[in-house]
Amino acid sequence: QVQFVESGGGLVQPGGSLRVSCVASGSIFSIYAMGWYRQAPGKQRELVASINKGGRTNYADSVKGRFTISRDNAKNTVYLQMNSLKPEDTAVYYCNAAPPITVPLDWGQGTQVTVSS
Numbered sequence: 847q848v849q850f851v852e853s854g855g856g857l858v859q860p861g862g863s864l865r866v867s868c869v870a871s872g873s874i875f876s877i878y879a880m881g882w883y884r885q886a887p888g889k890q891r892e893l894v895a896s897i898n899k900g901g902r903t904n905y906a907d908s909v910k911g912r913f914t915i916s917r918d919n920a921k922n923t924v925y926l927q928m929n930s931l932k933p934e935d936t937a938v939y940y941c942n943a944a945p946p947i948t949v950p951l952d953w954g955q956g957t958q959v960t961v962s963s
Contacts (some may be wrong), residue, residue: 847871847952850941855957863929866957868941874951875899875922881944882915882926884937885956895926896944909935931961 854866866882874880881896894906895915903915914927924941938956 849952850954852939852941852954852957855939855959857960857962858931859963860931860933860961862931862961863927864931864959865925865927866939866959868924868954870922870924870941874943875917875919878943878947879945880915880917880924881942882913882924883940883942883950884935884959885940886934886937889937891940893944897924898944928959931959933961935959936961 849871850868852866852868856864858864879896879898881893883891883893885891894909895903895913897903897915897917905913912928912930917924928935936959938958940953940956942950942953
């Protein structure tokens, strides 16, 4: 059974930085590209960053240049470094397998990121 455990969220002021982490169980890191998703209140969940097994990254336009995704395969951990945070980045952040997978695996509990003064 695949399990994701996200951590590192919190309250940060606009312009601040935060790093969230996700530990995945099982052999997921050896199989899938990994991604960070977020869901804001009243909005659909969206993919904001992904990284494949070779380290190639992709970002949504809304976070490009501000967010950096990385992975540590030895620790089964994926990170999202978020800089220059904006109020519109406020959301629950989740990790999961990323495209080319078409159906996400079971979701974890996520970690809340709130950007507010």
